[in-house]
Amino acid sequence: MYCFIFGFLFLKLVNLNIQAIFLLKPIDDKTVLWSSRDNQYLVLENTTALLVSKLSKGIALEDISRELSQELSLPIKETTDFVLDLKKRFIDPGPSKLLNKPESLKDVVVPNHFSIEKFYKINEVVIKASFESEQACFLIHPKFEHLEVESQKHDFCFKTFTQDARIFLAVDNKLIGSWSFDEFHYFQGKYSMQLIQKIHKKQEDKWLGVFHASAVADKKRAMLFLGDSGNGKSTSLALLQAHGFDCIADDFVPVAAQSQEIYSFPAAISVKKTSLDTLLPFYPELSDSKEYDFKVAQKIVRYLKPNNSDFSSHLPCKGLVFIKYIKDAPLSCEKIDKITAFQKLVPDSWLSPIKENAAIFLDWFAALDCFELTYSNNTEMVAQVTKLFRDEL
């Protein structure tokens, strides 16, 4: 009976009073529940998800508990405690974490003078990037240096400056946000987000999410490569582009909501010192390229220009590959279950908090194939990815 009711409900958006909206999506043998309160995803047993949806519809706690008690042949007290707990957690939770007051930028004045000015040409769009200091420039420029052009008429102006130990970003003199120095990853993320909005002409609400991954394409479709730092996402991307694949994005992979296509992000590929020997035979230019020593992150990197000069490209996603480099490991590549993949994907991604986009994200993810690729030999890895693109797994 639960299955029947659940089957009826799963595609519906369930209104929870006025406070929260839930989405329910069956994935494998679980149900993923999205809550609008904190833009949070929960993996639940199907029965639990059904109980939450019943509570959200205002069905009496006593009725739900009694039905569960009969279904499981358990004492009513135990099921009542459980349903009550669900009610507290989902229906009457405390204040949302997302209800923090937005920062006030009204007293901040965008400076007029900037000591460093760069011009980046991305397709036909020219961005003037002004930086108040070398430090501010260092946060952005290395990844976009390959796009630099001579000073010229620009379409948009991005200004980066600091005040009171915070980094500020203004686009066309409109303040976008500010971040403390130790949140500079978010400053860089917002800068990139503003860039893709300008080059792909889509505002933030038109994006499904941004994934911490590399994206590789075979002209028709793209695949996302995900994994913790040190597992070879960027190195694999550089190797794959040396073997005829296109680089769509490194580190910051935007996916549009309407088409669910992966969009190009024009930043250079970061190559760690430890990968230089592997990549030099394919990219001799790396031997002369500038080296950046990021002491806090304990990384020494160089930047490699992507082989793709058309940064307007966007392609459907063929699948997700969780890549893992293990020294001396034999090559293995297998499909993994969606729930495992979901757990790896979500905490590392920015996902739009808009209800419609969250629903699209769940549908998009549920239809994707997810793989885990473990390798130690680069030639084998390239051959295996080629097979994946050809559906020869």
Added chain:
Amino acid sequence: MSKNKEQHSKDISRKDALKKMGSYAAFAALGTMIMLNPQKAQAQSGIDPPGFGGGNGIRGVRIDRNKK
């Protein structure tokens, strides 16, 4: 003698015991949920400029076993 009889009447069969265990196992499983929080904003990984401290994006997953 009558005390023994009473004791026996409180026992349950092996079949019933297994059934009950199954019910409790299914019930306990209902309380297992995995909470996943996406990044609070768009972020980029990993580099730090000289003079700007080194922070880290909040990349985390919490597994909550609401055991019954």
